[in-house]
Amino acid sequence: MFSGFMVNAWLIGTIVAVVAGIVGFFVVLRGAAFPAHAIPNGAFAGAAGANLIGLNPLIGLGVFSLGAALGIGRLARRGRADAVTALALVMMLALGAAFLSQSTEYEPEIFSLLFGEILGVSRGQLVPVAVLALVCVVAIGVLYRRLLLTSIAPEVAAAVGLNPARIETMFLVVIACATTMTVPVVGALLIFTLMIGPPAAARSFTDRTALALWSSVAIALVTVWVALACSYQTNWPVGFFVSVVSAAFFVAGRVYAWWRHSRATTDRAPLVA
Amino acid sequence: MSWIVEPGFFSNGPVHVALIVGAVSAVVSAVVGVVVVVRGQAFAGHALTDVATTGGSASFYYGVAPVIGFLAAGVLGAGAMDLIGVQRLRGRDLATGIVLSVATGLAALFLYLDATRSATTGATQQILFGSIFTLDSSTIPLVAAMSAVTLGVIAVIYRPLLMSSLSAELAAARGIALRAVGLAFMLALAIAVGLSSIAIGSILSTALLIGPAATALRVTRRLRGAFVVAVALGVGATWLGVLLAYNSYYWFPSSQGLPVSFFIVALVFLAYLVSGSSTLRRLLRPRREVTV
Secondary structure, three states: OOOOHHHHHHHHHHHHHHHHHHHHHHHHHOOOHHHHHHHHHHHHHHHHHHHHOOOOHHHHHHHHHHHHHHHHHHHHHHOOHHHHHHHHHHHHHHHHHHHHHHOOOOHHHHHHHHHOOHHHOOHHHHHHHHHHHHHHHHHHHHHHHHHHHHHHOHHHHHHOOOOHHHHHHHHHHHHHHHHHHHHHHHOHHHHHHHHHHHHHHHHHHOOOHHHHHHHHHHHHHHHHHHHHHHHHHHOOOHHHHHHHHHHHHHHHHHHHHHHHHHHHHHHHHHHHO | OOOOOOOOOOOOHHHHHHHHHHHHHHHHHHHHHHHHHHHOOHHHHHHHHHHHHHHHHHHHHHOOOHHHHHHHHHHHHHHHHHHHOOOOHHHHHHHHHHHHHHHHHHHHHHHHHHHHHOOOOOHHHHHHHOOHHHOOOOHHHHHHHHHHHHHHHHHHOHHHHHHHHHOHHHHHHOOOOHHHHHHHHHHHHHHHHHHHHHHHOHHHHHHHHHHHHHHHHHHOOOHHHHHHHHHHHHHHHHHHHHHHHHHHOOOOOOOOOOOHHHHHHHHHHHHHHHHOOHHHHHHHOOOOOOOO
């Protein structure tokens, strides 16, 4: 379980979990679940297109996810953000369907682009993923205060002269970067799960920002490790276990938040009476 | 003539089915879509297509009719979203996201099981992308019946639905049960989306739900007008898309046509972009003279 090809899987799973935990924290905080679904899912079309003309799929993924981020950011200024995101997503998926119809790609390739093939990662894939992961984490570090301010206190952000639309576009570009690095290894659908489940659970466990950010990373790591171990044992897809484990964390977080809330209200009840 | 309509278009069976089912789906999607866009539930509307396709992949595995899988998963997904908190604006996208990620995880499992158990190729692609040209004409009555149910539900809850969508406070003050109306709408949405994703594929389902409605709401202020414009745009894009896809078989020497979903989505997307151009806006909605 810890030898040969599994070493690469553990390494890459760990990198992906850290990035998803950090980026996902802001996805949940900003209510950006839809773009976080649309960008990786649509970017898969880029990989199909790159395959068709014989380019490295990573280039296609990069171009499409960046295009999606900038396009959604631009169009959302003059329209409803959710409708624009939906339209951008279906346009990319339709292009993907068109690319696939022209290529002789066989089905397992599509499956792996959507659901990932983390167990088939080669050593050569580690370097680009690690570099892009570093870029994402540094970008979040640079944008940290601005992202927090525009999501938690938009009035304050406006008062200090931050442009929320520009910050949003920059954040979408970070999602695009995280997407490019993760889709080939963990798949378009799995990265979305990792960016939603663990951070949402972390936010239920604590109200403090920094603590929630670190617990989000911790939960993402545990989720990926457990999923890898289960997948190794059962041969079932990693994505299935990632979604089950992160959903379990989310439910646990909700139950904990509910329990804390009800305890707080019963504690306070005598004071009111 | 032949460069507009390639030979055999009007006498082709699959084309007839595609035109009919496409138009029915487009009408229902456009009507439901206007409400979806006004309520800001585009993410839920899209996520339900993915949830429904999970049901599709499960029904492949258990050997149940796919329609049942699509509809059951859609309705279950809508219920789960409501339970987690679709009604609160802030938690809504998160609830949708959680349900969506669980559904995609299950889809990964079922597609894997489908692929390992049977040698049927094309299941993944069929379930994920669907194809309007491979429809069986026996699905028409079912699609029509379920569409009628959806439109019926919308008609019954029309007034409270619109009021609660436009102003929740006002609706609550008038004694409208917001939660019940919201849940009824989510179920109608789930049925509409589940049906259209099995009939025309999940990509087209979202495109026809959101595209015509968002475009219509940009070119007209009145809600009734928006319904009419959305239906016209949806049906128009669908029929033109089917025609172009049919013709595209003759475009390439390999006679490998482009998928119909590509054309319809491109037309819908183009319409949205054009509707945002300032020239068109000025023509359709002349700025009122400011009188002091």
